[in-house]
Amino acid sequence: MATGFLIYFLKFLERGKILRKGDKTVKKFLVTALLSLIAIGTVNAQLTATAQVGVTVTVSSVNSITLSQSGGSLTFDPATGQTNTIQFNTTYNLDGTATSIKLYSWFSTPAAALATSNNNNISSSQIAATFMTSGVSSSSGVPCNQAPGIGSGVVDGGACAAALLNNQSLNGGPITSSGGGSIATTYSLAILNYGPSLKLAAGAYTGTLNVMAFAS
Amino acid sequence: MFDRALSGTMGQRGERENRMRKYLAVLSTLLLVFGSVPALATTTASNTVIVPITLTIPESVSISTGGVSQISLTNANPQSTLQVTTSWQIKSGHTGAQIFSWFSTLPTGGLNNTPYSAVLFTTAYNGGATVNCGQPAFTGQSFGVAGQNCGSFAFSQNVATDLNDSATVAFTLAVSFPTNQAVGTYGNGVLNLLFEIS
Numbered sequence: 001m002a003t004g005f006l007i008y009f010l011k012f013l014e015r016g017k018i019l020r021k022g023d024k025t026v027k028k029f030l031v032t033a034l035l036s037l038i039a040i041g042t043v044n045a046q047l048t049a050t051a052q053v054g055v056t057v058t059v060s061s062v063n064s065i066t067l068s069q070s071g072g073s074l075t076f077d078p079a080t081g082q083t084n085t086i087q088f089n090t091t092y093n094l095d096g097t098a099t100s101i102k103l104y105s106w107f108s109t110p111a112a113a114l115a116t117s118n119n120n121n122i123s124s125s126q127i128a129a130t131f132m133t134s135g136v137s138s139s140s141g142v143p144c145n146q147a148p149g150i151g152s153g154v155v156d157g158g159a160c161a162a163a164l165l166n167n168q169s170l171n172g173g174p175i176t177s178s179g180g181g182s183i184a185t186t187y188s189l190a191i192l193n194y195g196p197s198l199k200l201a202a203g204a205y206t207g208t209l210n211v212m213a214f215a216s
Numbered sequence: 217m218f219d220r221a222l223s224g225t226m227g228q229r230g231e232r233e234n235r236m237r238k239y240l241a242v243l244s245t246l247l248l249v250f251g252s253v254p255a256l257a258t259t260t261a262s263n264t265v266i267v268p269i270t271l272t273i274p275e276s277v278s279i280s281t282g283g284v285s286q287i288s289l290t291n292a293n294p295q296s297t298l299q300v301t302t303s304w305q306i307k308s309g310h311t312g313a314q315i316f317s318w319f320s321t322l323p324t325g326g327l328n329n330t331p332y333s334a335v336l337f338t339t340a341y342n343g344g345a346t347v348n349c350g351q352p353a354f355t356g357q358s359f360g361v362a363g364q365n366c367g368s369f370a371f372s373q374n375v376a377t378d379l380n381d382s383a384t385v386a387f388t389l390a391v392s393f394p395t396n397q398a399v400g401t402y403g404n405g406v407l408n409l410l411f412e413i414s
Contacts, residue, residue, distance in 0.1 A: 201379035
């Protein structure tokens with residue numbers, strides 16, 4: 001169709017004596033220019049013919065709790081049998097079905113919560129956690145021989161008292177999100193009845209405290 | 217006959233309906249009981265944070281005379297016994313515990329203002345053998361004064377395993393008054409008691 005139009009257009013120019021019959025150079029120029037215009041028009045026609053495609057997007061956000069710690073390690077003062085205080089920070093993003101969030105701390109080997117290289121041990125039942133979540137809960141003096149029975153690696157018989165971080169009544173409704181903030185819990189350990197009666201051997205005792213937050 | 221057949225059919229249908237009603241009643245009850253229970257909340261657990269713990273208890277030993285800081289001996293009372301309490305908190309690896317005693321300064325005085333002879337003093341532990349205080353240097357020890365050392369006492373406790381304990385020992389210091397020792401008051405003597413765990 002474009003070629004027919006082009007031939008017709010050139011003859012029209014010759015008949016009107018606008019273009020001479022033997023003028024091949026001008027003809028070539030006109031043909032090239034007209035073909036270019038036709039080509040541009042074709043490209044424009046392709047763009048406007050683009051089809052629309054709908055893509056289904058799904059975002060799945062699962063329940064999550066993140067626990068972090070500041071303050072470093074726990075070091076007992078040999079004079080008092082108490083450690084320095086550290087802080088746990090708990091952030092969460094939940095679907096509102098959980099009614100409480102608790103912090104669990106435990107020793108993997110209750111009989112040897114702290115031990116020297118010569119196997120002089122301090123059991124978890126001789127140790128207590130002191131913690132405080134402002135306006136929510138606090139505890140001290142409860143031996144770390146609790147058995148919460150919640151699994152997930154928490155060792156029954158080697159667990160300290162659970163720290164309540166939040167619940168529905170305190171929260172004023174379903175627990176959903178910590179909203180970018182976090183729940184701070186101060187935490188330290190103490191050896192119960194620390195003194196000569198414990199008959200502790202001298203030495204370097206080491207141990208590991210495991211801490212995890214649960215929403216249920 | 218037709219009526220009987222009809223009534224039989226009606227009876228079977230009624231029985232079926234009754235069974236169906238009972239079934240529906242049970243199903244409705246189950247739905248009411250369990251259908252109204254909200255979805256059980258699942259437990260969401262955080263990551264586990266691990267906190268290292270250390271407790272360093274230094275070794276320590278102590279010895280006490282229960283507040284007694286002076287011993288006076290006379291012809292009428294030539295010996296004195298005091299209770300020496302020792303305690304220890306140690307690591308594994310030790311082999312023995314001992315009390316050593318010696319005069320760093322002998323009592324001096326009398327008519328000639330001379331030291332009272334060390335060999336005229338004796339010590340005994342828990343009523344055991346007496347040892348005079350003219351002993352040579354303690355073997356392998358840096359403390360003591362050769363010629364003025366008294367007896368030592370080895371504990372029966374096995375400190376290789378008894379790592380935190382205490383024990384009280386009756387310590388007796390006695391003096392003799394030979395006729396060639398000038399009479400008079402001899403004072404300012406210093407007797408040392410040392411507890412060692414090796």
